[in-house]
Amino acid sequence: MTSPAMTEPSSTQSSTAQSLSTENTELVLASSSRWRRELLDRLQLPYRCHSPDIDETPHDGETPHALVHRLALSKANAVSAHFPHHCIIGSDQVAVFEGDILGKPHTTEKACANLARFSGQRVTFLTGLALLDTRHQRHQVHVEPFEVVFRTLSTQEIENYVAKEQPLDSAGSFRMEGLGIALFEKLEGRDPNALIGLPLIALCGMLRQAGLDPLGAS
Numbered sequence: 001m002t003s004p005a006m007t008e009p010s011s012t013q014s015s016t017a018q019s020l021s022t023e024n025t026e027l028v029l030a031s032s033s034r035w036r037r038e039l040l041d042r043l044q045l046p047y048r049c050h051s052p053d054i055d056e057t058p059h060d061g062e063t064p065h066a067l068v069h070r071l072a073l074s075k076a077n078a079v080s081a082h083f084p085h086h087c088i089i090g091s092d093q094v095a096v097f098e099g100d101i102l103g104k105p106h107t108t109e110k111a112c113a114n115l116a117r118f119s120g121q122r123v124t125f126l127t128g129l130a131l132l133d134t135r136h137q138r139h140q141v142h143v144e145p146f147e148v149v150f151r152t153l154s155t156q157e158i159e160n161y162v163a164k165e166q167p168l169d170s171a172g173s174f175r176m177e178g179l180g181i182a183l184f185e186k187l188e189g190r191d192p193n194a195l196i197g198l199p200l201i202a203l204c205g206m207l208r209q210a211g212l213d214p215l216g217a218s
Contacts (some may be wrong), residue, residue, distance in 0.1 A: 026135070027212060028088045030075045031197075035177055036091065039198040043214040045207075052078035052090065056103065064096045065143050068128030073141055076132035083134060087210050090130040091198050095172040097123045104169050111162045111173040115183070118172075120152040125172060127194040131206040140206045144199040146189030148172075153183065 027047035029040055040047060052075040058067050076090030095102040097117060105111040125146045132139045161167075165179050174180030176195040191201040204214060 026086050027207075028079065028083050028086050030079045030088050030090045033197060035175075035196050036198045038177075039193055039196060039200060040089070040203075042200065043204070043207075045212060045214055047089075048083075050079045050082060052076075054078050056092070058101060064094050064101050064126050067101065068092045068094055068126045069130075069141055069143055070128075072128030072130040073132065073139060076130045076139070080132060080134050085135050086133075087207070087212060088130075088132040088134065089198075089203065090132065091128060093125060093127040093171045093194075093197055095123055095125050097121070102173075103171050105173045106168055108162055108166075108168065111168055112158050114173040115150075115153060115158045115161070116155070118150045118153075118183075119158075120150060122147055122149050123172065125195060127197065127199055129199055129202055129206070131203070131210060133210050140209065142199070142202045142206070144189075144191060144194040144202055146187070146192070146194045148187055148195070149185045150183055151185045 025046040029049045030052045032051040054074045071092035072090045076088040127144045130141045167173050167175050191199045193200045
């Protein structure tokens with residue numbers, strides 16, 4: 001699930017978790033999400049963060065796959081003018097249930113309603129991932145599926161969860177990286193990092209193609 005964005009200055013910001021210098025870094029994360037930063041930190045590559053400003057409204061008739069594909073690339077494109085010689089990561093996520101595209105609930109009532117619908121059910125999450133290489137005017141886009149099976153949840157459990165974690169800016173109305181794990185019966189997919197908003201297995205492959213191998217020579 002896509003996790004909430006942290007409040008940060010609008011100016012370009014280097015990752016504070018990195019000990020490596022970002023002065024000449026080629027990698028940019030088009031997000032202000034603390035959770036995506038924590039995931040990207042695992043790759044031990046220097047990078048900068050810059051928040052994109054785009055309209056995330058689905059187009060008429062747009063499929064969930066097409067939506068996250070478009071938004072991931074749009075987020076990278078939205079900051080590309082600031083980074084003409086860089087590789088820019090964009091990511092977006094939706095939940096899909098019974099044919100409905102479910103984004104961020106924004107209200108407590110909607111979050112509780114979503115989780116009540118999900119109780120005892122299987123929900124598909126689609127995470128769009130884009131790597132825009134402004135050095136060579138190329139891009140790669142991947143959509144990572146992941147499925148979760150929810151436990152049968154009581155109304156009290158749902159209300160307690162939403163009150164404790166306030167997942168109002170999270171697709172699917174939960175936070176995988178927090179107490180949300182207590183909602184599930186099982187998880188099914190290639191990369192559980194996708195549920196937090198950044199599929200690292202796919203990203204590593206993209207970075208290697210762009211010449212930024214996390215296991216390359218220092």
